[in-house]
Amino acid sequence: MKRSNVLRALALSGLVCAAQPALAAKLELINIDPPNSGFNDPTPATPVGGNPGTTIGQQRLNAYRRALELWGSVLKSDVTIHVVGSFSAFPQSLCAGGVLARAGAFQIFANFPNAPKQNTWYSVALANALAKEDLAPGDLGPEAGYVGADILAQFNGGLGQPNCIAGSTWYYGLDNNPPPGTIDFLNTFMHEIAHGLGFQNFIDESNGLPPAWPDYPFPDIYxxxxxxxxxxxxxxxxxxxxxxxxxxxxxxxxxxxxxxxxxxxxxLGPYETLRVTAPASIARELATGTASFGAAANATNFTGEVALGVSQGDSTTACTPILSDVAGKIALVDRGDCTFVEKAANAQAAGARAVLIANNAAGVVGMSGDDPSVTIPALMISQDDGNAIKEQLPGVRVQWFVDKTRLAGxxxxxxxxxxxxxxxxxxxxxxxxxxxxxxxxxxxxxxxxxLKAATNxxxxxxxxKDIGWPIETLKIGTCDTGLPNVTPVGDIISTQIDQCAADAKNHGQFVSCVTHVANGLAAHGFIANNQKSKITTCASQSKK
Amino acid sequence: MKRAPRAVAIAAMVGSLCVSSVLAEEAAQPVPGDTSSSLRVVIDPQTGQARAPTPEELQALIEAERAARAAESSARTALRAAPAATAPEVFPTEKSVQRHPNGMVSVRLPQESLTLLKITTDENGNVRLVHAKETPVAHAEEK
Incomplete structure (x- = not known):
């Protein structure tokens, strides 16, 4: 391993202390795996993506702890957050259902000391942070039912075994750069642990009832x-x-x-979608589902006249060569009977400039598939919209448009x-x-x-922040900048400082690198110009 | 208020009719270090409303809890004797509500509160990670 890679791996593992931000909110793993299983799996492994572990178990521990460190560097709490975790294989019943992970908060609290809102539920980790005390102290093991634990996050270590979602494997790198066909554990865990930290409601949306109804009919902060x-x-x-x-x-x-x-x-980027422009009777915006293959839709390739794609036997599913005239037009075909890629390929072969696939059920879905030979764009529209267009053919025109006054999502x-x-x-x-x-x-x-949750x-x-979590400040070594460690767009600044520590050959280079980071933050308006010195001063005082 | 028959109280416990299930300690057998009080509620079969249990119902609930706790203890002992290589079940099957002396209220959440992450794979081997239990968000290709 090259020196820089070693440093990067160590830095990412929290082992380079000189320039590492101190992590105030401590999320601690309670490993409940038995020997030789899950986190304790001794199977040899090659270090990957900044993860220096040399066994499967070590790599799992490193990646799991890295995710805990990352959230710990973003959220502030004086109370240790105990995360019960396992990486042993899930029971066959869950494997059969394709379950990769399960996670959530152990408890919720209301009317605790310093609660911002009375008669409102908060997840235990957040309640502890706000109360500044451990509201659920106690044993962390199974004998007492994990009464002191805060979050559960179990992952399926049996993934890829012949009887458990065969063909899939976890990627334990810390760089969000998984090879095709693997599942990025870090992104996945960052998502799951966020649920446990409070990104969820606790109501039963099937009946609208809160968790302790009717004795304590409280809503939750979400x-x-x-x-x-x-x-x-x-x-x-x-x-x-x-x-x-x-x-x-x-x-x-x-x-x-x-x-x-x-x-x-x-x-968020600008809002963009497809709309019918003619005839006026059906002019409207259309909900669309995008495809993982073909070109991305834009105003050039997805604007024009719509024509129904009809194959032999009057089939409109485009599973065989399209015989109707769709050349230079946007072919409208129906979902079903063959893959989305096959439909797009047949439309392309018939000369269509794009393909619209009308759903055979309510709503729209994203369309997966991979065929580099398909170059035309494809979009799904709802069954209702598809039927409305068909009733007006010929003479229907659609237009892809971008509205910069609205946000996508x-x-x-x-x-x-x-x-x-x-x-x-x-x-x-x-x-x-x-x-x-x-x-x-x-x-x-x-x-x-x-997703790049390793840094954002x-x-x-x-x-x-909206539900009440205090945000951690950026610390370099023992020096507290007093500035939030996460930007409004989610960049975790300490990861950039980590990178400086990994790349710099000496103190001067480190300070220069951190100064560059501070300048970038100011250029984006995330900090004021007069706040840059808080970062550079801390960098200057570090031992790196 | 009419007193509910004993059988109803047992059904309220066993048949999950309890509004707030009761894993908290009994007065006769306090959990060391636990200062919280427990809340037991049953559904009145006449009115359909939650109310405090009668002494008979309360005794039935306590007996049912004791039996459940003994069964749990046996299961844990078995687990310790022969550590399984599969991930253990950690959450309880039923929620329990506690009111604490300082006015704070807490709920230990049940297994059903956990978020499940599932995988779907299409014919081309592309994988999608979704939370939906039955209807995936983004669909695989279809045949």
Missing amino acids: MSNTLDIDLNRTWDQLTPAQIVQSAVKIDRVVWAGPNVTQAAPLF ADSKNRVKLYAPSPYQAGSSISHFDTSATPNLLMEPAITTT VDLTAQLF
Whole structure:
């Protein structure tokens, strides 16, 4: 391993102390795996992606602890957060269901000392941080039922075994750079632990009842920020029946917290979608699902006349060569019978400039697949929209447009949308950001390959601020800059300082690198010019 | 208020009719170091409303708790005797509510509160990680 890589690995492992930020919020792993299993798996492994572990168990521990360190560097708490973790194989019943992980808070508290809102539930880790005392002290083992534990995060160590989701493997690198076909553990764990830290509500959205109903009919702090746009009321003000109805309002449930809303324009891209421009009777914006293959839709390649793609036997699923005239047009075909890629390939072969795939069910979904030979763009539209277009053919025109006055994934007031599909999805609805956000967010229900949680937690940290989490300050060595360690767009500044420590050959280079970081923060407006010195002064005082 | 028959109280415990399940300590057998009080509530079969249990119902609840605790203890002993290589179940199956002397209230959450992360794989081997239990967010290709 080259020197720089060794330093980087050590820095990422928290072993380079001289320039490392002190991590005040301590998240401590309670390893409950038996010997030779899970975190204790002695199977030899080659160091990967900055993870220096030489056994599978060591790599799991390093990656798990790195995620705990990262959240610990963002959130501030004087109380140790005890995370019960395991990496042993899941039972066959869970393997069969494709379950990779399960996580959540052990307890919730209300009316604790220093509670910002009375009669409101908070997850135990947040309640401890706000109370500045351990509200749930006690044994951390199974004998007493883990009464002192705060968060559970179990991962399926059996992943990839013949009887457990064969063909998939975890990637334990710390650099968010997994090879194709592997699952980035760090991103996954950063997401799961965020749920345990409070990125979730505790209500039963199937009946609208809070967790201790009827004795303590309290809402939780997440509900206090969950807004139904139509009712213009947050969920803590809704009846159980209204909550049930609100939970399935696609695009009509948003996060109302001021910190997320303020940061949204800094992170989210402009709103863009497809709309029907003619005939006027069906002119409207269309909900679309994007494809993982082909070109990205833009105003050039996805604007024009729509023509129905018809194959032999009057089939409109485009699973065989399209015989109708779609050349130079946007082919409209139906979902079903073959892969999305095959449909796009047949449309392309017939000369279509793009392909619209009408769903065969309500709503739209993302379309996966991979075929480099497919170069035309593909979008899915809903079954209803597809039928409306078909009824008006020929003579239908669509246009891809970008509206820079709106944000992708937020409403007109920059409030970020929460995931509210219909039908309701247990474990997914509301306790995630909506999938319409662009770029992808860490706390969308589907964890995507574009996430870089090793260095950036996007809007998630702002949501934590909204529910009351104190934000940790940037420390270099023992020197506290007094500045938040996370920017409004989620950059974890200490990871950039770590990188400086790993790359610099001497103190001068380290200070120069940190100065460059400070200048960048000021250039983006994340800190004031007169605050740069707080960072550079701390760097100068470090032992690096 | 009419007193509910003993069988109802047992059903309220065993059949998960308890509004607030009761894993907190009994007065006769306090948990060392635990200063919290427990709350026991049953559903009145006549009114359908939650109310405090009658002495008979309370005794039935305590007996049921004792039996459940003994079963849990046996299971833990077995687990310690032969450590399993599979991930253990950590959360309780039922939630329990506690009111503390200082007015604070807490809920130990049940297993069903955990978020499950699942994987879907399409015909081309592309994987998607989703939280939805039945309907994936982004769909795999279809045949």
